[in-house]
Amino acid sequence: MQDDPRLQEAQSIPIEEVASRLAVDDLTRLGRERTGPCPRCGGTDRFSINTLKQVWHCRHGCSDGLGADGIGLVRLVMNCDFRAALDYLCGAADISIDPEERARRERVREQDRRKQEDRAAWHRRRAILRAREIWSECRPAAGSPVTDYLEQRGIRLHWLPSMPPALQYHPALPYMVQDHRNGGEWVEAHRGPAMVAAVTDAENRVVGVHRTWLDPRRPKGTAALTFNGEALKAKKTWGHVKGCAIRLGGAGPRTTLVMGEGIETTLSARVARQSDGWHFWAGISMGNMAGRRKLGKGLKYAGIPDLEDDEAFLPPAGVRELIFVQDGDSEPRLTRAQMLAGLRRAKACIASIERIRLVHPGEGRDLNDILMGAQDDH
Ligand SMILES: [Zn+2]
Structure with missing residues (x-):
């Protein structure tokens, strides 16, 4: 056989x-x-x-x-x-x-592939349009419950010159889920206030949104959501994310780029360190920041990027130093390997990058946790 x-x-x-x-x-x-x-x-x-x-x-x-x-x-x-x-x-x-029959099947398969690609492209365009629609429904975040949420997370916004424009507030954002008990139909599981972040591509166009549903009564400020008895994540993206980032601002021409996975970690880093030339972008997901890695025997923690992954995030040309901030709450060895792969990809692909650094604020704690802890001291 x-x-x-x-x-x-x-x-x-x-x-x-x-x-x-x-x-x-x-x-x-x-x-x-x-x-x-x-x-x-x-x-x-x-x-x-x-x-x-x-x-x-x-x-x-x-x-x-x-x-x-x-x-x-x-x-x-x-x-x-x-x-x-x-x-x-x-x-x-x-x-x-029969070679003719085989060739015929190959042609059919090629057509199927192309059809599938067209379908994927169509879905992508539609998802981007919907993301822009959500973005256009939002209001400025300054003075909104988004401000309260970020303060609750220990981010002292008054230390920033202004609220990053990539963050907005939606007073009643629907949370849609597919109901598998009902033929996979999309239904509204929740509707409520949310922080919405613009996910932008290399040309700084909005191609997706990152949403955090809020509930100020809860210790970390995010809503507790369930559907059909199962817990739902309070944070979700919509639209195109691969290769993109949430740009959370900085000062002067961009020479150092600091990136954390989440908005809170990245903003905390920005509050902690504001220098000329430093810019702060959230990488949205570990998969996006890391890209594909070379895997195989003994390579799990090696952090070697697969340079053939042409969808992974890359910093813009002109950045000289790239710093990834590791969250404290993820599996440390694996996260480290993933982040190293992303940093090394950037170094290999972007000529202006002279230095890459991985910052880890300490076992089981992220920068944000440290800021929240510092608050308790006084
Ligand atoms: Zn089964």
């Missing part, structure tokens, strides 16, 4: 295409993961496919012994053996040997 020429052909079909051929399409997209009910054992979110790694998985063990690739997925859904799965994906063995 291993020397069946169809094996390679079957393995070259993207996992998402296999899923769509099998009508496994009630999945929610979250970055490179798509999650939903398992085609065999059901549930709501136990099944997932990862389009980057090209694998699928069921948390309830349906994947055991089947293989995590597209062939295994066919076996799961069609309940068949390996050979039948190959037949399903590539046609029966004798037919696929």
